[in-house]
Each structure stands twice: as structure tokens, then as C-alpha cells.
Amino acid sequence: MATFIWPLLIYWLVLFVACFVVVEIGHDQLYDEVTPHAGLKVAGGSLLIALLLTVYRAKGVPASFESMFTTNIIWTVLQGIVWAGVFVLIFQFHPWHGLGIGLATMLLVSGLATMGVDSLLKPSVPTARRAAVPNQPVRHTVSPGATAAPAAKKAE
Numbered sequence: 001m002a003t004f005i006w007p008l009l010i011y012w013l014v015l016f017v018a019c020f021v022v023v024e025i026g027h028d029q030l031y032d033e034v035t036p037h038a039g040l041k042v043a044g045g046s047l048l049i050a051l052l053l054t055v056y057r058a059k060g061v062p063a064s065f066e067s068m069f070t071t072n073i074i075w076t077v078l079q080g081i082v083w084a085g086v087f088v089l090i091f092q093f094h095p096w097h098g099l100g101i102g103l104a105t106m107l108l109v110s111g112l113a114t115m116g117v118d119s120l121l122k123p124s125v126p127t128a129r130r131a132a133v134p135n136q137p138v139r140h141t142v143s144p145g146a147t148a149a150p151a152a153k154k155a156e
Helices: 002-031 038-059 073-090 095-121
Strands: none
Touching: 002 038, 002 095, 038 073, 038 095, 073 095
């Protein structure tokens, strides 16, 4: 259960912040107004997208930059449809604006959020301690084929 809750919370936090910034700036710049109850709408929309990304991760097809456009292209197309729908229907952008802004946000944020989840949930590997070996001075030649310099003669 914890393997489902922690990724959901991390995804939701990252998506909420990113979507809130995009919605506030987008509505202010495009329409000179903000939507009423923008925080609640962004919380709901980002939760929906976070659930989708968490399910992708649980199914073994995370939305990572390495596989978004190669092995997981079908899941990326489905994710793009959901993002555009959320931006149009929940965040109340006009259809063309929602499509463009939603897809651009998806391309930037979903991979970054997946990197965050991967780095925060990766088990830490304990480092092995090695015995400290003191450095020994070099008393011979370092070239592989040369012979050592003759020893200095003792003064008589």
C-alpha cells in the first residue's frame, strides 16, 4: 500500500505546484481573469493526473523521459488526451489553448515528476568501508619497459 501512496503524494505535490502556476499565469495572460475556486480545481485536476501517473508506474510503464516517445508511445498519447481534457474541462481553458498548454505542460512536468519519484523512493545502498591503505612512495620507474636508474655510488 505504501508503494502506491508515496508515489501518489509526490506526483500530486509536483503536479499541483506546476499546474497552479500554469493556470494562474495562463488565465491572467490569455483571458485577463482568473477562474473562481482555481485552487480547488487545480487540486482536483492534478489529483486526477497524479492518479494516472501512479497507475502507469504501478503497471511498469512510468512516464519517464527515456521511454515516453519510444516504447511507451501509446501510453504517452493516452496521457496527452487526459492532460488536454483536464486543461479544457477542469481548468477551463479554451480548447485550443488547453490542448497546447496541456501538452506542453505534460511534456515538461510528467518526466520531471517521475524523476523525482524515482530518486525519492530508490532504496539507498549502504557503502562498503574499505580499510585505508597508506600511499607508498614510488621507488622505481613508472614506464613499463625502462630499467631503473642506477643507484648512486657511495663517496669513498
